[in-house]
Amino acid sequence: MTARDGQGRAAGGNWSRRGVLAGLIGAPVLLLAACNDSKGDGGSAAGPGSGSSGGGATGSGPASASSAPKTSVAVITVTPADGSTAASFSEPVRVTVTGGTLGSVKVTDSTGKALTGELSSDGTGWTSAAAPASGTKYTVTASATDKDKLEADANAVFTTATPANTFVGYFTPEDGSVVGVGMPVSINFSKPVTDRKAVQQAITVTAEPGVEIVGHWFSSTRLDFRPQEYWAKGTKVTVRLRLKDVQAAKGVYGTQSKDVRFTIGRAQTSVADLAAKKLTVTTDGQVSAVYPISGGSPEYRTWGGKMVISEQYQQTRMNSQTVGLGSEYDIADVPHAQRLTTSGTFIHGNYWSPASIFGSQNTSHGCVGLKDAKGGQDQGLDGYKFYKSSMIGDVVEVVNSGDKTVEPSNGLNGWNLGWAAWKAGSAV
Secondary structure, three states: OOOEOOOOOEOOHHHHHHHHHHHHHHHHHHHHHHHHOOOOOOOOOOOOOOOOOOOOOOOOOOOOHHHOOOOOOOEEEEEOOOOOOOEOOOOOOEEEEEOOEEEEEEEEEOOOOEOOEEEOOOOOEEEEOOOOOOOOEEEEEEEEEOOOOOEEEEEEEEEEOOOOOEEOEEEEOOOOOEEOOOOOEEEEEOOOOOOHHHHHHOEEEEEEOOOOEEEEEEEOOEEEEEEOOOOOOOOEEEEEEEOEOOEEEOOEEEOOEEEEEEEEOOOEEEEEEOOOOEEEEEEOOEEEEEEEOEOEOOOOOOOEEEEEOOEEEEEEEEEHHHHOOOOOOEEEEEEEEEEOOOOOOEEEEEOOOOHHHOOOOOOEOOOEEEEOOOOOOOOOOHHHHHHHHOOOOOEEEEEOOOOOEOOOOOOOOHHHOOHHHHHHOOOO
16 A cells, blocks of 8 residues: 555655656667767767767768769749640740850650740740641650759740631642643631631742732631632642641631642633624644634623632532522433633533524523534534533633723633732731
8 A cells, every 4th residue: 555645645746757757868869879979880879979870870970061963953934834724726836044154955745746846045035936736735855054054954844725716728739730831829718717817928929930929808717829820831830728726816826827829720711702603722932723712692791800710510400599589490411511710600501592602692691502413412512512622710711891900800800900910818
């Protein structure tokens, strides 16, 4: 049984409390000694002031600052930031450094295609030559060195946003086609263009052999290109559409990056003289055929001017209601029809009129007709022969029609503008 003093406390109680306190105070000392001697090679830590190394290393103080590994003070920043998922595609990629100079910068898309750029003169900034493409994932790796030649590295991955509002250009002629000497490059845009300069600069048209080629805006949705004179036969033309991410109007961006190539075939032009009522065809500088024709009557005169064949139909329906002439005619099987204007002027075969009108009377509603057969199978008739000798891009010039010159925008007929007027319609 434990003896108690007069205050009811257990004998030796004060000693016990001091013993506990002594134990608590002593613990950190032991821990500190263990930490300080942690560099030992397996031996037990020496007690305080023992001076004995035991199995551990002597000198139990902290490691000196000079033995710590040095790190570069250069800090690299990439814009857009790492992890961005809707980064801008209208601003270039930028890499900057503080406390050092940039060494290498590499920006590549998911296919490995590099985005080139230029380093600033002081070596603290790099800017891509072009903005990144929309809807594309990019990886950036960069390095820099500080004044002590210590290197710092940075890696970033970002994805550009996809535009919500886009436009495309529908082009003529088709890729790989062979066309006549009058064929312009005509591009119709799916959305109105307000920044014509930016869009035109994104389209280049070149030719072999070389010749000056200029663009002309007919409207906010149509841009044509042509040389001053008809193309030379055999010319190879390349159209480079680089419309992807080009801003045509506020918030409207292009999506195309495409090359289109076509070749100019033999040189053929025709003159339809409606006073003489004959069509004279010239191929590679020589008259190759002369056909009697019938043009627009005095009531429905044919447009004058240079017109380019833009479409060809072995057989097609012609209905006067589609050109605002009511119920004047509806012919289901017009043979060998070749379009000259958007508004509905054709040069075509005619089997329903008397053979006597060809070469003697102008009786049509504005088209130019040649003698032909129903079904268009008679190879000996003029309609068949002229159609077979023609191609899209050939020029048919109508003279002495008694009507005004066709509007240059009515079909592919920009040749009716002089060169100065044509160049005046360029945005660059």
